[in-house]
Amino acid sequence: MSHKTRFVALLAAGALMLPLAACASTTPGGAANCNVGITMPTRSLERWINDGEQLQKKLKDAGCTVDLQYADNKVDQQISQIQNQIAGGAKILVIASIDGTALGPVLEEAAKQTVKVIAYDRLINGSPNVDYYATFDNYKVGQLQGNFLKDQLKLDSAAGPINFEPFAGSPDDNNAKFFFAGAWDVLLPYVQKGTLVVPSGKAPKSNDEWTSIGIQSWQSDKAQAEMDNRLSSFYTGGKKVQAVLSPNDSLAIGIVASLKSAGYAPGADYPMITGQDGDKANVKAILAGEQAMTVWKDTRKLGDRVFTMIQQITKGEKVEVNDEKTYNNGVKVVPSYLIEPEVVTKDLVQSKLIDSGFLKASDVGLG
Numbered sequence: 001m002s003h004k005t006r007f008v009a010l011l012a013a014g015a016l017m018l019p020l021a022a023c024a025s026t027t028p029g030g031a032a033n034c035n036v037g038i039t040m041p042t043r044s045l046e047r048w049i050n051d052g053e054q055l056q057k058k059l060k061d062a063g064c065t066v067d068l069q070y071a072d073n074k075v076d077q078q079i080s081q082i083q084n085q086i087a088g089g090a091k092i093l094v095i096a097s098i099d100g101t102a103l104g105p106v107l108e109e110a111a112k113q114t115v116k117v118i119a120y121d122r123l124i125n126g127s128p129n130v131d132y133y134a135t136f137d138n139y140k141v142g143q144l145q146g147n148f149l150k151d152q153l154k155l156d157s158a159a160g161p162i163n164f165e166p167f168a169g170s171p172d173d174n175n176a177k178f179f180f181a182g183a184w185d186v187l188l189p190y191v192q193k194g195t196l197v198v199p200s201g202k203a204p205k206s207n208d209e210w211t212s213i214g215i216q217s218w219q220s221d222k223a224q225a226e227m228d229n230r231l232s233s234f235y236t237g238g239k240k241v242q243a244v245l246s247p248n249d250s251l252a253i254g255i256v257a258s259l260k261s262a263g264y265a266p267g268a269d270y271p272m273i274t275g276q277d278g279d280k281a282n283v284k285a286i287l288a289g290e291q292a293m294t295v296w297k298d299t300r301k302l303g304d305r306v307f308t309m310i311q312q313i314t315k316g317e318k319v320e321v322n323d324e325k326t327y328n329n330g331v332k333v334v335p336s337y338l339i340e341p342e343v344v345t346k347d348l349v350q351s352k353l354i355d356s357g358f359l360k361a362s363d364v365g366l367g
């Protein structure tokens with residue numbers, strides 16, 4: 001190589017190094033160790049699309065390498081996505097699991113490669129190789145739903161009996177257990193007293209029996225079919241359902257569709273239905289009087305928290321958590337950061353969801 005070509009080659013190498021150096025200064029702990037694999041359950045639910053894209057953007061803006069994958073609610077697909085991320089050099093995995101008990105072997109592989117694992121929103125069970133958990137206070141989500149029904153139906157003073165139908169989330173999702181327990185701790189005493197009656201008989205006798213009314217994969221159409229069955233078998237002779245515990249918005253969509261096809265319309269005889277997430281279709285349903293509330297989880301806050309965790313990991317700092325007792329995954333208590341959920345009703349849509357920029361007014365037909 002002549003002096004001249006060597007000089008040009010050096011210049012080119014220098015030019016190549018410049019953006020890397022610039023990157024490293026804005027990257028949490030340097031670009032090299034900020035290589036993140038994100039796996040989300042499905043694109044069929046609005047919240048997971050927002051969750052994934054927001055976190056990906058934040059990390060990319062900070063100069064991290066990011067791979068974001070969705071698995072169509074298929075466990076095997078999610079496992080192979082995680083395997084590919086490990087093989088591709090990811091140093092941190094952010095996983096919103098489909099089945100919280102199915103990831104043990106792949107996380108063993110991650111641990112061998114000293115990859116850190118953050119369970120995102122849903123706990124990963126049965127594995128020692130889960131380093132942190134970032135989520136909303138899932139028990140509180142259920143409590144907010146239960147207390148909403150208790151207050152709105154005035155269960156302490158109402159004579160009853162009030163016709164009520166409870167639903168629970170996907171049996172493979174650890175969160176669903178917490179949502180149900182939070183709501184059932186409030187509502188079960190009123191079922192036992194007879195203020196609430198469950199004509200379908202589908203009222204778990206204890207929190208542990210929640211899977212008996214769980215809707216697999218949180219599917220709207222399965223919730224709709226279940227509600228259709230309950231209405232056609234147990235609501236005959238003019239009997240009307242007055243309240244439904246729906247643990248999230250995707251189930252509420254199915255329940256509302258079933259009610260509509262059975263002839264229910266918003267108004268005095270329309271049942272009170274709960275939800276969770278603040279999806280656009282459900283906010284529209286709230287504004288139309290078809291759903292009474294949703295428990296809003298500002299997923300931007302969850303993304304910000306996970307971003308902070310990643311920064312702390314890459315800088316070798318202590319990772320901040322605020323709960324070290326609630327989330328035992330069967331092998332260990334996973335250090336967790338819990339974020340507060342909030343109730344949104346019709347009169348709070350503007351101030352909570354739109355003014356904060358979570359949704360656009362035009363998304364929900366307001367302006």
Ligand code: BGC
Nearest residue numbers: 045121122173175218248277
């Ligand atoms: C999440 C909820 C979501 C549900 C269905 C749960 O694990 O916490 O926000 O509605 O999954 O995807």
